[in-house]
Amino acid sequence: MKNKPELTSFDLHLLAMGLMLCDHICLALMPDRLWMTCAGRLAFPIFAFLVAEGFVRTRSRARYARRLLVFALVSEVPFDLLAAGRPVYPFHQNVLWTFLIALGCMQLLEWAKADSRPAARLVVSAGTVLVGFLAGTAFMVDYFGPGVWTVLVFYFFRGDGWRQRLGQLLCLLFLNGWLLGGPSLTAALGPLMLVLPIQAFAVLALPFIWLYRGRQGPHGRAVRWLFYGFYPAHLLVLAAAAAFAN
Template identity: 30%
Template sequence: MNANQLKLFMMGLMVLDHIASFIPPELSLIFHVITRCVGVFFAYMAVEGVKYTRNFYRYNARLYVWAIIMMTGNTILNNLLNNPKTMLYNNIFLTLAVGVTLLGVTKKLKETIPFVMKGLLLVTLIVLLLVGSMFTEGGLVILPFMLITFLTQNHKTLCNRLYLILSLLLFFMNFQWLGELGTTLQMLAYNSDFLFITVLPFIALYNGERGSQSLFFKYLFYFFYPAHLWLIAIIANFIQ
């Protein structure tokens, strides 16, 4: 499957994860679990974008611009609706923008530059990774995932092993025995970031081709992501 086909499928899954206001909690929890692959898939596509873009800085800037658009739209809508139950904080654009910046710093680090500059870049990389992991949506998963993907582009086996290590690390960070199996599994379903590894079959399906290069497909995700969240929040507000 090409990138556009997989993105369309992932956008469908994305909607399932955001309609919790309209469905029973049990079903919402199932959707939450099966959609842990969505964010990291778009992160994988961002790494592909870095690989093939003609202008890295323009590509990165576009993500930051859309992050600002998303943040502005969220703020306006939250103030208009003034409903704590439908407050929007999602902004995957910011996470991807920070991730792409991380990759740019990493690329510079790999180049032959003065030792002092390497030290500054390494500090920058660590700060971006730590701060981004704490303050961006899904950053704790997406930023290390992007770094692993970028650094192991020609080493698939190593890449998958590092994905597995990251998944296990996230699992043990979230695991807590709550006295019974059912309650513990429910807790893990809510805290299921470790299931990002379910993205691997979709990466395997990716044939390396972009698909149609029309403006429609180029900007579809940029428009769809905020639009569907804003629409869901508006509908949920009136229903409630």
């Protein structure tokens, strides 16, 4: 029997990093390469899935949150330099803040699940989901409220059954095809004009995510710091390259 194709957590990290780099190179140096932007849309859902998976599997959620906080702080100036061309830009925060808000939401949802009262579980869970969206939007983190919800989608629909996959698909279509909006591609099909939001390409991340079967792959402290350090490092390098090019 042939082995089924599989991607480990390590593989997904590398794939998401490559797609993110492609997207950010386009942003910084090649804004006319639309295909790079489309490919880059796949990165965020993969990272969001890995955050939800990491939350469930980590041995210490407190340490996990502290690492995210440290690198969110470290990454903010490089992010602002790339996104706005200045070291401080309060109107858009890097994606690690999005993940931190989602992490807090998932912890609240875990506490809600432990409550023996169904009504209390429902109220706390619904309130957490709403507050997560509002916090992501109010603090202007990357991908805003829909970005926080993307992580929660993979928390609520965790697993590889058809119901979980259908839930992931429908939610990502809703979040990326409608809520996030943004520029669109148009194409004429006879008398019809088709409009496809570029952000909707994010849904194409799902087939890669579905190849994950719970295996971590190469791991350890060096690998972990490589993954965390890549984010601020590549932002800083691209910001410098963009400044030099201009």
